Amino acid sequence: MKKLQLKIPVLLPQVPNEKDTCVQRLINDLEAEEGLERVHIADEKEDSVPLLCFHYDPDVISIDRIQSLAERTGAKITEKYGHLLIEVDGIRHTRHARTIEKSLLNIEGVLEASANAGGIIRLEYDKRKTNIETINVRLEKENVQVKKSSSGHENGFKCSDKTSDVLNKEEQSSQHPHHKDKDGQYLNEVDSHGAGEEHSHSHGGVFGKNIELMFAIICGVLLGIGFGLSFVAVPQWISLACYIGAYFFGGFYTAKEAVETVAKGGFEIDFLMLVAAIGAAILGEWAEGALLLFLFSLGHALEHYAMNKARKSIAALAELAPKTALLKKNGKTEEVGIEKLNIGDIIVVKPNTKISADGVVVDGQSSVNQASITGESVPVDKVPVEDIEKEYSEVDDIKDENRVFAGTINGNNTLEIKVIKAAKDSTLSRLVQLVNEAQTQKSPTQLLTDRFEKYFVPSVLILVGILLFAFLVIDEPFSASFYRAMAVLVAASPCALAISTPSAVLSGVARAARGGVLIKGGRPLEDLGELTALAFDKTGTLTEGKPKLTQVVALGDISDNELLKIAVAVESLSDHPLAKAVVRDGKERLEGEEIPDASNLEAVLGKGIKATLGNDKIYVGNLDLYEGLDKSTPSDKIATKVRGLEGGGNTTMLIRKNKEYIGIIALMDTPREAAKKTLSELKEIGIKRMIMLTGDNQKVADAVAEEIGLTDAWGSLLPEEKVEVIKKLKEKESKVAMVGDGVNDAPAMANSTVGIAMGAAGSDVALETADIALMADKLETLPFAIGLSRQSKSIIKQNLWVSLGIVALLIPATIFGFANIGVAVVIHEGSTLLVVFNALRLLAYKK
Known part of the structure; x- marks a missing residue:
């Protein structure tokens, strides 16, 4: 398992030194989180500030997540480390994403890099050793184009004054045009495009984004012509010319990628396929080699198309917010860009139009369709706040009938809304950023398959090497041994295995977001599907x-x-x-x-x-x-x-x-009206134990539990006692989730397998700290989230069985001559597409 260690100065308000109990409480909270193996005070000091030393697994937890957890306890991690989320064009498939990851990790100062086939890259880096310009230059070398870049959260990882000075000097000396982002860091001008906006091409060229697909089709046409002409009385060189043309168009991107990977000292499937195709040509089997390249390039192009389908489902979220708003000033209204809106501004929202900003209603009554944010199918009635002069930007408990969100749709009456969040900080913007980040978080199954591939690919190469010399042992020419070895090379390539889990995670996270549920990555998505027990906070959750x-x-x-x-x-x-x-x-x-x-x-x-x-x-x-x-x-x-x-x-x-x-x-x-029905549904889908944790006396707890159908009710609990209860439950049950508001229940959530926050659309803290956030304050969303997770887990298992099963059947079939290269590549590419389109079924999951 990959482990990193870093030391971060930590500031706690009104804490005299590192021996204070608040520091110990922070350490306990952090160590409860999965992925953080050990947290302790380091020996050395820096500027008289205690140094916290983290031993963590970057595949499981990010520095940004550590920051959120620390802030929840009142700590502020000082500004040494940057967190960057980049949306790019040009990542063709999962294996290409891994190549980019490795390249970025080679930059000095980059602590963690994660890229996915959906075109999202997450980076964590030491601001003293590297900067965004260096990262952008490396991405350009990898032939991917940056569409949008955001440097983490508003409340976290801002540049210290010292870092800003360094960046300012670098900016002045640079030959490239830049503009600064909110953290004092600079982004290329290309970054100014909105999320989800079509901008550059995957590969460039006359066919734009579809050039790889076009090349594959041209390859197929030339292969078909060449094969057809071989049955007609024309010179043989004409057919050969068609096959050579097919090799060029089918192998162009395969060769390009293979050369790039080998130049960096790596071996990927593209290189193996290219070797197999060249081997077929050497043996004079031009048609089979061209077929291999045609199906391989077509498979890649279709895989890219399918993954884009899931990606666009997420990108569509970003397009929900209108680009302009009707600003009311001095009795007049004028249309302005949403980025020009300030907190406290009054905007006018006409009937049946989208709301431009997060705010509170100050005039007018209407119903608002909030499905895009909370997943609620029924519009919610909105009325003005009692005190229209009050400053609501810092108020946490705004009533649902007063609050509105950017991207939601107004009903039949005009509303006047006081803006309480800037466009970049709106609930929709945060949701889009967190969903994009969730795509890059690898699930336990994906980490397992990645480890499996590390050993599997070298084993295949050794097997192929042995098969090349089979002619020395059995009576056959070298050409036959060589052909068999190439067929095994194709059969054993783990393409389907590589894409099986990421495609399901991407589709699952996208579908959840559409249903008003934020699932922060593959780990909580898989864990949620394996839950056997749910612990609920009482007040505001079940009641x-x-x-x-x-x-x-x-x-x-x-x-x-x-x-x-x-x-x-x-x-x-x-x-x-x-x-x-x-x-x-x-x-x-x-x-x-x-x-x-x-x-x-x-x-x-x-x-x-x-x-x-x-x-x-x-x-x-x-x-x-x-x-x-x-x-x-x-x-x-x-x-x-x-x-x-x-x-x-x-x-x-x-x-x-x-x-x-x-x-x-x-x-x-x-109790909530939906509580009894929801708990009944949870029981039906296999949740064995449902426990209520409350500070109320045991009699009250028992009365509520009996009314709504809980299996257990534990009363008279202090917040720290809830943590102990969760720990005990984890010993008895394999996986336990804690459901609460994400604020008061945060320590218990941190100690559970999965922390689930309700009503997260109205709470920035809940949105940040929970593993899974139900955007609406509705308990009935919970069965949908768990059902979707179970379906995702099921599809991941199906994909693994298909991908591993095909490889297990094809390898012996090609070794013993039951399948040739043509058959091997058809089944190989077929299985890859099968697992991708199987994963896309999650996008159509019904509540």
Whole structure:
């Protein structure tokens, strides 16, 4: 396994030194994450700042991910390391992507490079040793063209002043035109194109992006003419000329790639195919050699086309946001580019048009189709915020009926929206960046097949070398041994194996994004499909997250409505969330009846309140409030009734008027409407254990669990105790996911196999820290995500069996002469295309 070690200064606000418990908490949180083997304080010091030493596996976790995890704990990793996501044209297939990876890793200062056939490259590098210009130059040498480049997240990996100075000097001395990005780094002018925008050609030339396909077709036509003429009375050299032409067009890109790879000291399948084709020509089997090159080049072109289909599914996300907005200023509206919008600007969104920026509604009411972001099929009603002057850019808990997202579609009425995020920081922009990054994260199966190939390819070459000398052992000419060796070379080439997992991961991540689920790479995609247990946070995940008035119990002669009026009058003086719930739901029940005015509010911390209503003294609170108040304590009958309601999961308020106890009000954080049905669906798809973790008392936990159908409920848990529970669950169950809001539950999520955050569209922290983010605050998205993951895992297995099975059958078939080069190459290329198109089935996965 590949391991890297690096030392990073870490800053924690208000922490005196590295021995502080906050540093230890940060280390514990980081070490819980898969891929981080060990985190500790290094011996040496730099600028009196503690140095954290990370021992990590770059195939499993990125520096950028470490940054997000550290920030979640309040730390800030100082700015030494850059994180770059580059969208390029010209990566033809998975093997070509691996060649580019190796080339980039040879640049001094590049710590990790990952490229995929979808055209996305992820880089992590030491800013003191290299820069974007060096990286761009290397990419130009690899004949790939940069379409778009972004240097990580707004809150992470910005240049330090020192690094910026170096870059500024380099920029001044450079002969090339550049412009700076937000981090003080510079990008080539070619980078200014939008994500998903068609820009340059895969190979250039008269046929543009399809030149490889055109060359393959010309090769096929020449092969067909040459083969047809061999049956007609024309000079043999005419057929030969057609075959030579077919060799040129079919072998052009194969030879180009083979030469480039060999020049760097590597061997890829292209080189092996070229050797086999040349070998066939030497033996005079021109037709078979031309057929090999035709099918190989056609297979590559179709593979490239198929992978682009999945890539375009992701690129389409970036095209959702309109390029302009109607800005309202001084009573007038003007059309401006979205990049010119500032936080606090008011934009006008006309009926049935796309919303240009993340914001809050300040005027107008409409329904908005949010399917592009959250996957919700039903439009969501939007109303203006209560305080239109308030600054909402830093507010985390904006109500769904007030918040809108860029790229969503307005309904039939005009809306005025206050911008709360710049275009580059919108939820849609972050989603596109994170989905692109997810493509480059290799899954456990892909890492396994990569390791397998490392040993398999040299073994094939040794076998071919032995077969070349078979004529010394068995009675046959060298030409027959040579032909057999070339046939085995074709048969054993692991093309299908190389593409089987990346194509499925790319398609799975793309389909999930369309359904409002962000899956951050192949590892969480595979892990999610193997889950046996799900742990849920209670408040806001399984429940609505806001208390509702459930029961009004009058004691004595007073009516329910009279009791409710007294409760609403007193509670309207308080800002407590429970008081607000009583006022909101109480007024709704009273349907416009007049509420008396209370005064002289006095709060008793954690117990309740007292106030004056007319000439009466009113007390509202729990049983503890009345224990030491005076001699008029509640009767055993009343106390039993209160405890009975609490046992059913309610929070109770006992109300007293002067010396008389007049009634009980009960509130409960009610389960989500979809909770019971969703948990039932999860059980059907094979989730054995569903556990609720909550800080509420065990009685409340049991009541909710029974109502919605959980297998376990663990109450009275502190946040750190939730972490211990997750660790214990992992010992009993093979894989455990933690489902929460991604903020309060972050430590438990880090310790689970997969952390799943709900409502991530409204939370930057959840979007950053979770392995899987459900963009909508809807529990019912969970079965779709797990079902898609199971299907992805199934398709990966199918692809592995097909690719390995074909190789296992073809090698002996070619060794013993049952299949020639023509048959071998047809089956070989057929299996490659089969696994790619099998993976594309994920794009059509239904919820």
